[in-house]
Amino acid sequence: MFVRLVYESFRRQKRRKLLAGAAITLGVTVATAMIAVATDIGDKINRELRTIGANLVVTPQEDTLDVEISGVDLKPPSDGAFLNEADLPKIKGTFWHNNITGFAPMLPVNVTLQRDGKNEDITLLGTYFAKPISFGKETFNTGVRTTHPWWKVSGAWPDDSSRDVLLGERLAAKLSLKTSDSVSLSGRQLRVSGILSTGGAEDDEVVAPLALAQEILGKPGAVRRVYVSALTKPEDAFARRDPKSMSGPIYDRWYCSPYPQSIAFQLQESIPHSHAEQIRQVAQNEGAVLTRIEGLIFLVTLAALFASALAVSAAMATAIFERRAEVGLMKALGAGKFAVASVFFAEAALLALFGGFVGFAAGGMLAHQIGRSIFNSQITIAPVLFPVILVIAVIVTFAGSAAAIRKAVRLDPVFALRGEL
Amino acid sequence: MKGNAFNSGADVAAKRENAPHTSMFMRMLLRAAVLRRGRAAAALFAMVVAAAVATAMLNLYVDVQAKLRREFRNYGANIILVGRDGTSLPPDAVSQAESVVAGRGVVAPFALVVARTSDGQAIVVAGSDFERVRQLDRWWSVSNWPAAPRQALVGVRAVSVVSPKNQPFDLSFQGHSIHLTPAGTVQTGSAEDSRVYLSPADFVSWTGVQPSTVEVAATGSPEEIAATMRQLEQAIPAAEVRPVRQIMEGEARVLGKTRATLLAAASLIILTAALCVLSTLMGWVFDRRRDFAIMKALGASDRLLNGFFAAEAAALGATGALIGFVLGIGIAAWIGRVNFHAPVVPRFSVLPFVLAGSMVVTLLSAILPISLLRRVQPAVILRGE
Numbered sequence: 001m002f003v004r005l006v007y008e009s010f011r012r013q014k015r016r017k018l019l020a021g022a023a024i025t026l027g028v029t030v031a032t033a034m035i036a037v038a039t040d041i042g043d044k045i046n047r048e049l050r051t052i053g054a055n056l057v058v059t060p061q062e063d064t065l066d067v068e069i070s071g072v073d074l075k076p077p078s079d080g081a082f083l084n085e086a087d088l089p090k091i092k093g094t095f096w097h098n099n100i101t102g103f104a105p106m107l108p109v110n111v112t113l114q115r116d117g118k119n120e121d122i123t124l125l126g127t128y129f130a131k132p133i134s135f136g137k138e139t140f141n142t143g144v145r146t147t148h149p150w151w152k153v154s155g156a157w158p159d160d161s162s163r164d165v166l167l168g169e170r171l172a173a174k175l176s177l178k179t180s181d182s183v184s185l186s187g188r189q190l191r192v193s194g195i196l197s198t199g200g201a202e203d204d205e206v207v208a209p210l211a212l213a214q215e216i217l218g219k220p221g222a223v224r225r226v227y228v229s230a231l232t233k234p235e236d237a238f239a240r241r242d243p244k245s246m247s248g249p250i251y252d253r254w255y256c257s258p259y260p261q262s263i264a265f266q267l268q269e270s271i272p273h274s275h276a277e278q279i280r281q282v283a284q285n286e287g288a289v290l291t292r293i294e295g296l297i298f299l300v301t302l303a304a305l306f307a308s309a310l311a312v313s314a315a316m317a318t319a320i321f322e323r324r325a326e327v328g329l330m331k332a333l334g335a336g337k338f339a340v341a342s343v344f345f346a347e348a349a350l351l352a353l354f355g356g357f358v359g360f361a362a363g364g365m366l367a368h369q370i371g372r373s374i375f376n377s378q379i380t381i382a383p384v385l386f387p388v389i390l391v392i393a394v395i396v397t398f399a400g401s402a403a404a405i406r407k408a409v410r411l412d413p414v415f416a417l418r419g420e421l
Numbered sequence: 422m423k424g425n426a427f428n429s430g431a432d433v434a435a436k437r438e439n440a441p442h443t444s445m446f447m448r449m450l451l452r453a454a455v456l457r458r459g460r461a462a463a464a465l466f467a468m469v470v471a472a473a474v475a476t477a478m479l480n481l482y483v484d485v486q487a488k489l490r491r492e493f494r495n496y497g498a499n500i501i502l503v504g505r506d507g508t509s510l511p512p513d514a515v516s517q518a519e520s521v522v523a524g525r526g527v528v529a530p531f532a533l534v535v536a537r538t539s540d541g542q543a544i545v546v547a548g549s550d551f552e553r554v555r556q557l558d559r560w561w562s563v564s565n566w567p568a569a570p571r572q573a574l575v576g577v578r579a580v581s582v583v584s585p586k587n588q589p590f591d592l593s594f595q596g597h598s599i600h601l602t603p604a605g606t607v608q609t610g611s612a613e614d615s616r617v618y619l620s621p622a623d624f625v626s627w628t629g630v631q632p633s634t635v636e637v638a639a640t641g642s643p644e645e646i647a648a649t650m651r652q653l654e655q656a657i658p659a660a661e662v663r664p665v666r667q668i669m670e671g672e673a674r675v676l677g678k679t680r681a682t683l684l685a686a687a688s689l690i691i692l693t694a695a696l697c698v699l700s701t702l703m704g705w706v707f708d709r710r711r712d713f714a715i716m717k718a719l720g721a722s723d724r725l726l727n728g729f730f731a732a733e734a735a736a737l738g739a740t741g742a743l744i745g746f747v748l749g750i751g752i753a754a755w756i757g758r759v760n761f762h763a764p765v766v767p768r769f770s771v772l773p774f775v776l777a778g779s780m781v782v783t784l785l786s787a788i789l790p791i792s793l794l795r796r797v798q799p800a801v802i803l804r805g806e
Contacts, residue, residue: 023700030689037682048678052496052671057610065582065615067543069533150667199666279610284560285496292492293679295760296485300478300686303752307474307690311697314467318704366689374681 002339006346016319017351023315024355025362027308028393032363034304035389036381037370041297044375045290046231050101051149054227055283056264058083058276082107082222085210087271089135091228094266099231099258102146104128105223107213111206114184115175122171124185124206126213131160144207147229148198155179155194160209164193168203186216228267228276232260234287260287312355312393313400320344320404324411331413340409348401349394356393360386450733460705465741467701471694472745472779473752478687479771480753485683486676488761490640493672494526497558498636500650502660509631510660517656518635521649526639529553530632532624536594536617538583545616546592548624548632557638561613565605567620572604574618580606583617592617599627635660643673695782702737702786706730710794714802723795730787738783742776749775 010017060081083105091103107126112119128143143160144151156179158164165185167177172195177183181192185206196207214220233239239259246254255262260278267276278284330340364381371379455461502518504510510530518528532548551566551574567574575583580603583590589602601623607613625631639649646669654662716726750767757765794802 019700023696026693026696030693033689034686037686041682045675045678048675049671051667051674053667063578065542065544065579066612067535067545067615068612069535069545148667150670199663277610280560280562281497281558281609281611283610285492288495289489289492289675292489292760293675296481296679296756297682297686299756299760300481300683300690303474303477304686304690304693307470307693307697310467310470311693311700314463314697314701317463318700321704321708370682370685374678374685 002343002346005343006350009343009347010350016322017347020315020319021351021355024312024351024393024397025359027312027396028356028359028389029362029366030308031305031392032360032381032385032389033366033370034301035385036363036367036379038294038297038301039382040367040371040379042290042294043231044371044377044379045293046286047101047377048375049286049289050147050229050231052282052286053150053279054104054147054229055232055260055279055286056228056230056267056276057279058226058228058267058271058274059224061273061275063275080224081273082219082224083226083271083274085214085221085223087274088223088226089133090270091226091267092133092135092138092140094263094270095256096230096258096263096266099263101229101231102142103226103228104142104144104147105210105226107210107217107222107224108205109213109217111186111216113175114187122204122206124165124208124213124216125202126208126210128210129157129160131210147227150198151202152197153194154197155192158193158209161211162193162209163188163190163212165190165206165208165212166194166196167192168205168207169195169197170203171205188216226271228263230260230263231258232263232283232286233258234291235259235261235284309396309400312396313403316348316351316397316401317404320401320408324408327408327411328413328415331411337409341405344401344405344408345398348397352394352397353390355397356390359393360389363389449729450736460708461737464698464702464705465737467698468737468741468779468783469745469748471691471698471782472742472775473748474694474745475687475691475778476746476749476771476775477752477756478683478690479774480750480765480768481756482680482683482687483768483771484753484757484765485680486642488757488763488765489676489679490642490672491763492761493668493675494638494640495559496668496672497560498529498638499646499665499668499672500637500639500653501663501665502635502637502653502657503663504633505659505661508659509633510635511657512631514635514657514660515632518637518653521652521656522637522639525641525645525649526637527553527557529557529636530621531634531636532621532628532630532632533616533634534594534628534630536592536628539591539593542582544579544582544592545612546594546624546628547616547618548621548628548630549618550621551618554618557636558609560609562608563605564607567604567618569604570620571599571601571623572620573601574605574607575603576614576616576618577606577608578614579617594628597627599623643669691778695778698741698779698782699786702734702783703790706787706790707794710802713791713794714799717799718803726795727788727791730791731784734783734787735780738779738781739776741783742779745779746772746775 060083062081064080085105088103088105091097091100094100104127109124109126110121111124113122130141130143130145132139132141145157153166158166165183167183172178175183177192179192179194182189183192183206190208196202210223214222238254239257239261241254243251243254243265255265260283264276264278268274327340367379367381371377502510502514515528515530522528529550534546535543536546538544554561555566563574583592584603587603589600591598591600601619607618637653639646641649650662650664653660713726716729753765754767757763
């Protein structure tokens with residue numbers, strides 16, 4: 001009898017059931033999409049923040065002081081220590097290698113520019129543009145095109161194995177050189193593949209593949225410093241603690257959290273004789289920005305959950321309220337409160353399961369669409385969330401129906417049947 | 422007796438004649454709200470919540486840019502002024518820049534020279550106004566800011582070179598030397614770590630070199646910052662004005678994406694809230710099909726009926742929107758305080774949209790059931806079928 005009641009109710013009241021089901025589906029869709037966006041927004045914004053530049057820098061451990069004024073390096077080239085280029089792929093072997101979006105080695109070299117018989121001292125910066133690196137079985141491209149996305153080139157980026165160079169835009173204007181001209185640097189004729197505009201000190205410099213800079217300096221494999229761009233977690237009091245003072249499990253927790261400090265610590269471990277540090281301007285502020293945006297989206301998600309819960313409750317309440325006559329009939333025929341309530345709860349559960357199922361799929365698709373159109377990347381929803389969403393849908397539907405069902409079971413059948421309520 | 426009855430009938434007629442025509446209409450509206458308090462309250466509640474959520478979301482959407490821009494100003498300068506071809510800036514450059522920015526940002530001058538330590542090592546020494554630097558470069562991790570003259574702020578890497586035991590040290594520049602006491606250290610992870618910072622007074626009296634760079638952190642939209650840059654160029658012709666592109670581009674990207682996400686979320690939430698109102702109100706109107714049938718049976722015209730339900734819906738929409746607006750402003754302010762530690766400014770420009778949106782939703786949810794019911798004979802409804 002119970003099953004028949006529920007079954008017939010669905011069969012005969014298709015319109016009403018469809019309306020209530022649609023409300024639940026919509027509610028679950030919005031909730032799923034917002035939860036998916038909220039869980040992924042940190043990672044997405046973190047990647048956007050990487051456009052501001054690297055947040056970690058690796059320098060030789062025993063380095064002398066930088067003597068650099070507005071990008072011009074006044075330190076004698078033989079002075080100071082170097083990192084070994086051969087150690088760099090190890091960056092991708094650290095614990096948090098998946099969080100490292102890219103790195104770029106830098107080697108500034110002072111060169112003489114020969115022009116119209118005159119000599120002029122300028123800086124040549126050797127780096128990777130988009131160099132393929134392999135570590136273990138993994139290969140990836142890295143260089144300034146990933147770590148310094150605001151560098152703009154008119155013309156072409158040089159190949160990392162070529163002997164082509166980029167001229168900074170102010171230098172190019174001063175020398176009145178343009179793309180595919182050649183420039184004479186320290187006795188070498190080099191082709192200009194493009195003009196570089198960065199808005200910084202590089203506008204007055206020549207930027208060349210790292211191998212070329214090493215050749216001019218006469219130190220194969222030498223690297224002055226390495227900029228590393230990593231996805232990090234906002235720093236907190238725990239992050240600032242000194243790893244040396246930590247005991248085993250606490251140290252493990254610190255080591256396995258992607259704080260700027262712990263990633264720097266791991267970089268230092270993997271590259272011999274190096275010192276890794278966060279670039280505070282970038283690392284400190286991105287934590288603040290990230291926390292704000294995550295907090296905002298979290299609060300907005302709460303609002304979305306609240307709105308969808310309300311929509312579901314409203315739809316359920318309306319659906320039950322419309323069936324007073326039915327309740328009156330059931331009660332007149334001797335149904336107890338429990339019997340009446342269980343019919344409604346069974347119907348609500350069926351609707352919630354159906355709505356949860358369809359809504360989860362639709363919400364996943366919606367989140368995917370939001371990710372594609374806003375961030376140009378996937379927002380995937382973890383399948384783990386499916387049972388959670390389903391349970392939430394059932395709970396919200398029950399909670400929404402509860403008040404209306406309570407009212408319904410208290411109904412006096414006489415009034416209900418006469419339609420006087 | 423007869424006359425009396427006639428008189429009283431005339432009285433009633435006269436009363437009806439004199440009474441304003443709207444009174445029955447108003448009475449019906451009021452009674453509908455008062456007598457069916459429960460359902461009317463439920464509908465109003467749904468409307469208030471929807472309007473509040475919509476107001477809060479729109480307010481946040483409008484305000485989030487300003488809030489995040491403020492966060493981004495912690496990244497420091499977004500405009501840099503340097504002397505053309507490596508020359509110093511004119512001495513009035515800072516005050517000029519200050520007057521252009523006029524409170525909408527921070528201006529900090531920097532002067533740099535290469536000096537020698539007592540054992541002949543080259544070191545970059547910078548002269549800068551510490552008060553301004555503190556506001557501009559908040560990420561500097563400084564153990565103790567210098568307060569007295571002849572005190573220096575030493576970069577963490579420079580410490581081992583100039584003053585490993587925190588002792589006073591001498592620096593020389595072009596034959597002039599200065600005796601300094603280290604006040605504290607600065608750590609930034611970039612070039613500042615290898616430098617020694619002095620106050621501008623000490624720096625100028627020692628080296629005679631004027632600031633070569635002025636860093637400006639200007640607040641505002643990209644257009645406002647571009648305008649500030651043009652004004653700076655006009656005010657200080659000797660300076661080259663450069664944007665710090667990485668900061669500007671990063672800021673624009675993050676702001677754009679955040680706003681787009683917020684817009685998507687806001688649309689979803691407002692849509693859900695609107696549908697919630699729609700379903701509650703439609704239920705309410707459907708529920709009153711008996712009122713509708715009686716009115717129709719008593720000879721009310723379609724126009725009057727439509728007018729009645731529309732007026733009811735509009736009143737509900739307007740009341741809900743106004744209460745919801747106040748609540749929504751409160752929610753937005755609370756989110757601002759919790760998340761940005763600054764209240765979100767109430768944007769009254771949002772009110773017309775919320776009001777219009779609420780009216781449209783309520784009217785829609787009144788008109789839809791009415792147009793369905795209109796086709797049904799009142800007798801059918803009254804019989805309860």
